[in-house]
Amino acid sequence: MDNNINNDLGTPEVIVPSVTADAGVVEDRTQRNAGNLEVSRRGGLEAVGVHAWFNKHHALADVSLHFPENTVTGLIGPSGCGKSTFLRLLNRMHEFIPKAAMAGEVLFEGEDIYAPGVNPIEIRRRIGMVFQKANPFPAMNIGENVIAGLKLARVKVDDKDALIEECLTRAGLWNEVKDRLKAPGGSLSGGQQQRLCIARALALKPDVLLLDEPCSALDPGSTLRVEETIVQLSETMTIVMVTHNMQQAARVSDYCAFFLSDGGPGRLVEADLTTNIFSNPSDKRTADYVQGRFG
Amino acid sequence: MTTYQYTDVVPEARRPWDHSRSTALRAVALVVLAGIFGSVINQLTGLSGFLGWYVGLAFAVPVIAFIGSARHGWNMASDRIATSLMSIAFATVAIPWMSIFWTVLKNGSKAFHSSYLTSDMRVTSFSDDLHLGGLKHAIIGSLLIVLMAAVIAVPLGVLAAVYIVEVKGRFARLVRFLTQAMSGVPSIVAGLFVYSTVIILFGTFSAVAGSLALAILMLPTVARTSEEVLKIVPEDLRSASYALGASQARTTFRVVLPTVASGLVTASVLGVARVVGETAPLLLTVSYFVGTSASITEPIASLPVYVFTGLTLGDANSATRSWGGSLVLLVMVLVLFLLARFASSRLTRKR
Numbered sequence: 001m002d003n004n005i006n007n008d009l010g011t012p013e014v015i016v017p018s019v020t021a022d023a024g025v026v027e028d029r030t031q032r033n034a035g036n037l038e039v040s041r042r043g044g045l046e047a048v049g050v051h052a053w054f055n056k057h058h059a060l061a062d063v064s065l066h067f068p069e070n071t072v073t074g075l076i077g078p079s080g081c082g083k084s085t086f087l088r089l090l091n092r093m094h095e096f097i098p099k100a101a102m103a104g105e106v107l108f109e110g111e112d113i114y115a116p117g118v119n120p121i122e123i124r125r126r127i128g129m130v131f132q133k134a135n136p137f138p139a140m141n142i143g144e145n146v147i148a149g150l151k152l153a154r155v156k157v158d159d160k161d162a163l164i165e166e167c168l169t170r171a172g173l174w175n176e177v178k179d180r181l182k183a184p185g186g187s188l189s190g191g192q193q194q195r196l197c198i199a200r201a202l203a204l205k206p207d208v209l210l211l212d213e214p215c216s217a218l219d220p221g222s223t224l225r226v227e228e229t230i231v232q233l234s235e236t237m238t239i240v241m242v243t244h245n246m247q248q249a250a251r252v253s254d255y256c257a258f259f260l261s262d263g264g265p266g267r268l269v270e271a272d273l274t275t276n277i278f279s280n281p282s283d284k285r286t287a288d289y290v291q292g293r294f295g
Numbered sequence: 296m297t298t299y300q301y302t303d304v305v306p307e308a309r310r311p312w313d314h315s316r317s318t319a320l321r322a323v324a325l326v327v328l329a330g331i332f333g334s335v336i337n338q339l340t341g342l343s344g345f346l347g348w349y350v351g352l353a354f355a356v357p358v359i360a361f362i363g364s365a366r367h368g369w370n371m372a373s374d375r376i377a378t379s380l381m382s383i384a385f386a387t388v389a390i391p392w393m394s395i396f397w398t399v400l401k402n403g404s405k406a407f408h409s410s411y412l413t414s415d416m417r418v419t420s421f422s423d424d425l426h427l428g429g430l431k432h433a434i435i436g437s438l439l440i441v442l443m444a445a446v447i448a449v450p451l452g453v454l455a456a457v458y459i460v461e462v463k464g465r466f467a468r469l470v471r472f473l474t475q476a477m478s479g480v481p482s483i484v485a486g487l488f489v490y491s492t493v494i495i496l497f498g499t500f501s502a503v504a505g506s507l508a509l510a511i512l513m514l515p516t517v518a519r520t521s522e523e524v525l526k527i528v529p530e531d532l533r534s535a536s537y538a539l540g541a542s543q544a545r546t547t548f549r550v551v552l553p554t555v556a557s558g559l560v561t562a563s564v565l566g567v568a569r570v571v572g573e574t575a576p577l578l579l580t581v582s583y584f585v586g587t588s589a590s591i592t593e594p595i596a597s598l599p600v601y602v603f604t605g606l607t608l609g610d611a612n613s614a615t616r617s618w619g620g621s622l623v624l625l626v627m628v629l630v631l632f633l634l635a636r637f638a639s640s641r642l643t644r645k646r
């Protein structure tokens with residue numbers, strides 16, 4: 001494996017939650033986490049010097065990023081800069097790609113999820129994921145799709161119907177499908193399928209939820225509902241969300257991380273409180289990107 | 296600014312893209328014209344009879360299709376010519392098929408009488424009057440042998456495909472190579488193999504031994520077809536399952552296999568169709584029994600061997616009985632196929 005990495009951007013900043021943040025919700029959230037940094041760090045998710053390769057193609061280089069517990073972090077950056085790849089590294093989905101490789105550590109509750117002896121199945125159950133492309137199970141109906149994770153993981157559910165309703169409501173899909181829960185999952189529209197996949201991930205009640213452009217196919221109303229759900233879930237969950245919608249990143253996330261590829265592997269350019277990224281970024285490329293000047 | 300005005304009139308639902316009626320009319324006209332042309336050819340040349348007429352028709356069809364569509368431009372014309380060539384190719388392939396079916400139907404129906412399907416040959420010999428005896432024993436025997444073979448070969452075949460496509464195990468290439476090699480095994484060799492092992496070991500012909508021989512022949516078909524079926528499952532589905540914390544076994548059995556259930560049923564049906572008419576391995580392993588029996592450790596009757604026996608005897612009644620057996624065999628394959636289709640559609644609808 002070709003391992004000579006020259007990190008010409010220098011070591012990316014690791015976010016240190018700052019108490020000097022601007023006003024508003026973000027400040028409250030930040031203070032909640034800033035008080036006991038060590039505790040939250042043990043509970044959250046942290047990438048340390050992560051790289052990713054597809055065969056010989058170096059797709060992602062030296063990303064170090066901390067996701068404090070119960071916060072929403074937005075990953076932004078132009079298409080192809082490695083956001084999805086990074087996300088898949090965080091719950092061990094990267095390894096399903098033939099000839100893929102990685103370097104670095106991903107600490108979940110202080111333990112490296114790539115350490116020998118770690119059960120990837122358990123990791124994926126606790127770090128849920130919604131894919132960029134909706135992928136409902138065609139052989140199951142809508143209701144079965146929602147609780148598929150529990151079925152597949154052999155988890156007992158006491159009240160299936162209540163769980164299905166709760167998850168579909170949170171994903172903003174309940175009203176549209178409550179009369180046809182027995183219809184096949186593939187019979188939904190693209191945006192409905194996307195929300196079904198969100199509901200499916202919620203049913204497992206993961207500790208961390210990775211969302212890859214969860215609203216890319218949604219109308220403004222459904223988007224708003226999903227965003228409300230994300231904010232609500234972040235009371236009890238750590239959420240990492242890829243989005244191409246700057247307003248969405250600004251509305252929903254506490255922290256933002258900007259990725260960029262200059263032809264070579266994608267790198268983390270800057271990560272900070274969302275307010276800082278949008279109002280006062282320290283890198284000019286970040287400012288250009290969030291203001292729509294390139295990318 | 297204008298506001299859109301709604302009307303309450305619901306227009307009639309149409310399918311403007313559906314040209315099936317004019318297409319059908321055009322096809323009929325084409326065939327009639329080509330048929331006339333075929334007759335003319337018959338008169339003018341040495342070609343004669345149905346086949347001579349058909350040759351004339353086959354040549355006329357693309358020519359007439361071209362003449363009829365040339366005014367619409369080359370795009371349309373090439374489309375029509377290709378369609379007509381395809382239809383002719385299909386008809387040409389269908390002729391021997393229909394000829395076989397018709398011959399079997401015509402000759403086989405002579406063997407039928409009111410109790411043909413419900414009596415056996417225990418007290419009747421093949422050369423006896425045709426209103427005596429029947430082939431109940433052979434139907435039961437064939438069903439038994441083939442179903443037992445399927446019970447052995449279908450799970451093994453599907454599991455082999457799962458090993459190759461899902462598990463991608465270390466020996467996947469070897470397994471794939473071996474199944475490919477197995478599909479080249481002549482049926483009589485499979486029969487000899489079982490004869491030289493099972494039959495010699497137990498000292499008796501038996502239905503089970505026949506099933507083993509047929510399973511050997513069925514396995515590669517089921518495995519290769521299932522492999523192709525599993526390959527078309529999108530990777531997204533597996534990812535979705537793994538991301539929900541499912542193990543590979545759960546992903547395979549709860550997500551992948553149910554998704555392609557109907558394809559796997561097709562694989563099994565192809566396997567059954569492959570072996571249902573096999574005669575040689577059954578002669579070597581099951582032999583034949585004139586009475587009705589469902590004992591799997593003894594020789595029992597089967598349709599192919601029933602047909603074979605009738606033909607070896609040489610007299611007219613025996614031959615007619617063979618035709619009857621062939622007809623029943625054809626119908627049995629058809630029924631099994633329809634049953635499997637029905638089962639798989641029920642299977643997918645239930646989910």
Ligand SMILES: Nc1ncnc2c1ncn2[C@@H]1O[C@H](COP(=O)(O)OP(=O)(O)OP(=O)(O)O)[C@@H](O)[C@H]1O
Binds near residue numbers: 057078097266
């Ligand atoms: N399965 C794969 N095999 C090979 N290369 C891949 C694969 N998936 C991604 N890549 C490459 O890795 C790089 C990063 O891709 P990734 O999907 O992470 O981008 P992204 O930031 O999510 O883009 P987008 O915003 O368009 O979703 C790209 O150059 C891409 O070509």
Ligand SMILES: [Mg+2]
Binds near residue numbers: 132212
């Ligand atoms: Mg992506």
